[in-house]
Amino acid sequence: MEPISTITGKAVVLPVENIDTDQIIPARFLKVTDKSGLAAGLFEAWRYLPDGTPNPDFPLNRPEAAGATILISGRNFGCGSSREHAPWALQDYGFRAVLAPSFADIFRSNALKIGLLPVTIEQAIYDELVAMYANDPQMALTIDLAAQTVTLPDGRQVGFPIDAFSKYCLLHGVDQLGFLLNQADAIAAYEASHPQPVKTTG
């Protein structure tokens, strides 16, 4: 995983609340056995018209959204299924961070694992960003992970929370499995001192 320090980039606003993982990537795109090419299914039902041509009204399809790396969306982003294909698809499309007033628990956890930064902002800041974007669809933001700040287009800085361990892993580009593998002795000790409730192998 690539370390993340700061993310500066163009933002695109998708002003919808409760965007579920079936919108982010519909289930019929989950029949893959790898992670590649999922961008093709990202927001598929919203990005394309029934005849398969791009929907010109969808924010990601507007010319000024080309190259956007930061997605701004309404509260409870990523609700629904546990599919990690959702953050994979966002990352595959080119997004490096998602800003929203709140995230669904599993989506947040999945995004943190793969280095797609979920940034929780206050509802009032979100409302301001929606208004700013309406005036300037080229607006850019800077996210400083070490300082836990977002620099808004008008220069103001707002803070965001992130779990210390996830922050460390993202800053240093280390994945969480390595940490768990280093717990092998403690895991073995736990297993030795706890009875096994069920054994699937019979």
Add this chain to the structure above:
Amino acid sequence: MSKPRTLFEKVWDAHLVRPETPETPAVLYIDLHLIHEVTSPQAFTELRQRGLRVRRPDKTLGTMDHSTPTTPRNHLGIIPVIDPMAISQLEQLRKNCAEFGIPLFELGDENQGIVHVIGPEQGLTQPGMTIVCGDSHTSTHGAFGALAFGIGTSEVGHVLATQCLLQRKPKTCAVRIDGRLGPGVTAKDIILALIAKYGVGGGTGYVFEYMGEAIRSLSMEERMTICNMSIEGGARAGMVAPDDTTFEYIAGRPFAPKGADFEAAVARWRTLPTDEGAVFDHELTLSASELKPMITYGTNPGMGIPIDAPVPRPEDMPDARSRAALDKALAYMGLEPGKPLLGHPVDVVFIGSCTNSRLSDLRQAAQFFRGRKVAPGVRVMVVPGSQQVKRAAEAEGLDRIFKEAGAEWREAGCSACLGMNDDKVPPGKYAVSTSNRNFEGRQGPGARTMLASPLTAAATAVTGVVTDPRTLMN
């Protein structure tokens, strides 16, 4: 005296390999890891790339459910898979389980079924356990007093390699459901009403513990229906304290402890319920006695109403954001605000999914099909949750009731709940579905889903329009 603890806290504490610190999350031990074909392949790839083994194949079980067809068996007794991508995914799971020594209930196996149906029916799901699966409806298993939640594929890899997860301790929320359900009102209506009241984000950050008179009086299958949809309320897990209903359900199942071991287990399980005086971080309440059958009109599970109520009007919404959300939902659903859903024509009825595909659900549905016909022009899919459920239903003749009425009786799987196979709702068509999600396109591109109980779905199937099941009851 030690500090009084909640059910969740007892299970959490008992599985700490390492407690959390400000710098590091807890290392939580997992007793049972269920895997399926859709969310596991990339985790096995990761394992191979790093040269890792599956630490505890004896705490892991695979099944095939999401992308499997539910079409009838052929003359050789085989369920044919024709989608090349599904074939590849199922083959990959077979290969992964064989290589790493993981038991697998594959397509055609007598124990195959939806992952959240087979865990309980095999007796693998027991009180006090930690259970995870790469599927958000893992919350279902919480009905037994287990801590059970959905995980992403990276975490599937973590559990395969270490049998552990890194977790921050969630907050606790007591969900008190008092009173008793009236006739025709079911567990599904409880959970739909709860989510309608508190919203799809209301449980974010919490583990629910359902309690109160209404919960105590429910069967295990009904409790599973409620815990199943905890995630639709935003809660990653939902739990019910184990009691005699729980123990009676588990007794005698294949993986349940036997004889003296069972008695010892029950004695341990009896210590799990929340202690008197234990404190929850939050509390939600609902009165079961006032509930009516529920149905959803919109594009998230929180957009639900009592079946005889009108579809909400945007101008009655409290703020601009909820007005915009309602406008968007009603445009997708093609529904008029202010009008009731009762009497609205329906094209498809789906009875199945990890929410409502167990024997009691099928029995409930069958009572309205008995001696009646599916309304003309309506397609009815009845999809049992597992091969065991299918056999049990057939043993009591439920399949004949469905088929004689004109409904399709299919093989076990997730089916039209998420439309990964051919079981879909056509674009623009209306479905009453016993599943858990009415998201845009969930049951197929352009599908318009109304979530309801098996009773409401069955009543609708035989009338062809959204119907209050109480009007068909004697």
